[in-house]
Amino acid sequence: MMPWNRNNRPKPEPPVELLTPQALIGLLAALVLAVGPHARELPVWLTALFAAVAGWRGFIVIRNQALPPRWLLLILATLAGAGVLLEYRTLLGREAGVALLTAMTACKLLETRSLRDGVVLVFLGYLLVMSNLLHSQDIPMVAYLLVVIVAMLAAQVMIHRQHAGLTALAPLWLAGRMLLLAIPVMLILFVLFPRIPGPLWGLPKDAHEGRTGLSEEMAPGTISALGQSDEVAFRVRFTSAIPPPNQRYWRGPVLWNFDGRRWTRIEELPSNVPAPFTPEGAAVEYTVILEPSNRRWLLALDLPASLPPRTSMTASFQLLRNQPVNEVYRYEMRSYPHYRTGDLTAAERTHGLQLPSRTNPRTRTLAAAWRQRDAQPEALVNTALALFREQAFYYTLTPPLLMSRDSVDDFLFRTRQGFCEHYASAFVFLMRAAGVPARVVTGYQGGERNELGGYFIIRQADAHAWAEVWLEGRGWVRIDPTAAVAPSRIQEGLYAALPDSGALPFLLRRGGNSEWLRQLALSWDSFNIVWNEWVLAYGPDRQKEFLSGLGFGAVDWGEMTVAMITALSGLGLAYAALRWRRRYARDPVVRAWQRFCVRLARRGLVREADEGPLAFVERVTHCRPDLAQPAGEIGRLYAALRYGPTISPAAVRQLQQLVRRFRA
């Protein structure tokens, strides 16, 4: 009856399946997109090499030419590897690793001809896509990488289905749909995958290099170098009243030790409870979203009274996290702008009076003279501030270099031009020489309000250094000598204080022609803070907070794993249920037929998509002669009902009954 020969199927493909030109071109395009952003970090020769090889491979496939011989490839690979080694002196680490990956991908391109090679290249491509995140995780980059992932997926689809006769846009469609379908899984993994503090696996040593920011020591020029940078250091959202500018001192490293030129930290034993002090007045509550700094210390308003998780505090009120901040980090803080600290320990007194011996003799002489006039610490402070205020001191980003050992002498008596670090350094030196315990505090001061988002942006240019002196009965008191020289720096920011502000990056300037552009940048920034708070800063603490906000209470990582697996299984079940419902059509005739097919499929007799009812039943009869009678009846009835001219309800019922009784 059915003369069609089912064995007449196409022969299996030959063992080495070659890539079609379309698949290869698609793959090339996706790889070029993936390497694109790396061009900013890669050496020029490597970018050029990759572009040339990609172009060459494209030319070969379009002109249908032969691939280069093996020996040439070997030479190229060796040279490229050696080039990377020469460039970075290593093959490990972020920069060298990415360079090596790029070079070897280029070489692999030149020997790619089979489907297997194509698959290898696709996975190299995903690795290249991911490595882009080591350099930047901001919104444009992530959006771009999503596009690249779609392209890479499309290339993968083209490789695996190259003989399916897909049209040009079909793989892109399919890839896009796959990405959309993956979103629920991605969200579940993002929210519920247990976050552990620190990286899950070892990252290369240099993975977080190249960040600008406040360092842990201060020499003339270290902070003024930051004055040029409009990079964001951190953002702050106040939940209580916003303190005035002259109280917005963001405390960073406290520097005790002076060697005549350089101020450095001393080892202080951190404690896991906040250092004690007596608050006076109301607290300020706020949230800090810190950009990666590759440092351990966190910033907080003077004086911090709370501790974020896994953070400790030194006696000088520095916050130290137990590992460097390599990701966007969000923490909540409480501070008291008005305070009174306690007594001075013997060690603190020693450190607070330490001075390098036999340096800056003129400054010492001056301090000694002041002390003889009036030994009261308050009087000494006022005398020093008066000196800065009344003498011809200038506030500038580009002061003359102070190279001698007696840098304080040079500054106070000769150049008299300086930035905050010069004033803080000279002031603390003067106080110590006059016998008042003093220290340098570095951090940031001020910040710009983003009206759109209602938060403050503190940029690297807001980096600042000031002084603290210890006064009997009041404890440590903040004195900012820069305020004496350039009060507008404190009240209005760097822009207002600098006469030559035209040299500043435009984000730091105010008014003028580029003001609209600056406003635009601020709008973009208010969008960014959401990304930073909810995506990049979604670390272990944020995750716990979020989950307890959802009513999960305190969850540990084990419970989180269970929740994640449950959610993923739930998703899978929901999808299966959807498929299950969709499996049966609405038409009762078709539904009965599908039931029949499902029953047979369980016995291994699967109807092929292009197999008609009679052909299928004939095959069933051939494999299972015992089913010939019922199956034949069902097949004939279904064919007549489905393709015949009339449908009688009685016949439909008969078909349903036959299927119900059918046992395979």
Place this chain on the structure above:
Amino acid sequence: MATVLEDRLDLAIRQVGSTILGKEHAIRLALSCLLARGHLLIEDLPGMGKTTLAHALARCLGLHYQRIQFTSDLLPADILGAAVYERQRETFVFHPGPIFAQLILADEINRATPKTQSALLEAMEEGQVTIEGETRKLPDPFFVIATQNPAYQIGTFPLPESQLDRFLMRIQLGYPNAQAERLLLEGEDRREVLARLPACLTPAQLHEAQARVTGIHAASPLLDYIQALLTFSRQSSHFRGGLSPRAGLALLRAARAWALLHRRSHVLPEDVQTVLPAVVGHRLHPSEDHLEQSTSHLVERLRAGVALPL
């Protein structure tokens, strides 16, 4: 009455089958082609029984039959006929050519020049011929069974695509199996068998059968399936240009005739799949990337690429 007709058709198949041994599928295809009012192209090597099949069909259907052997020096007038001056009557009298028959066997059609081929093909399309300004109707029914050697045989003028399209089906006979061949060797001369064949259908019955074909029901899911086949042939990269609407109509007509031969009042997807190689085989062309693929491979791609609509 209905069963009478179908019995007659079965009888015709059996009788043709007694001449061409072991080729029942090809015979059924050929018969459904004729019932669907289509012309048939048989492509095979010499000596495979092409002519015998055509001859047997003509006899069984009781049709007036003419055979034209195509050669490279055959002229259009040799097919169509010509006006000849008769001295007694002092006028030109038209002497009809062999084309004025109900069934034409155009043997080895690809041996003739394109000019002669087109004379025949025009008659096939129009059902009439125009000779020296006068249009003459061809008899009804009018069938052409053309045979041709595979194009790789030297000295042939292959039919262009547009003319291949005039044939509803193209079938191959192929070698007989061992059993059939043994019977052939043992049995009597085929020509004698042929000469004895009685006509199984009257002209009225043939007309009725052709009318019944158009009445075979094609349900909406079946039309969906045919449309899906056409769409796939147009979208897939395996084919250069898809199937034309005419190919779709041909597929449906052939499937209807096939269903009639199998005593069904409606077309099943299996009918479409069975006639598919014969109907679309000469209408599908591989795209440039798949030039190496044979015709049967291509048809299989088409068939396997389209799921039955559920």
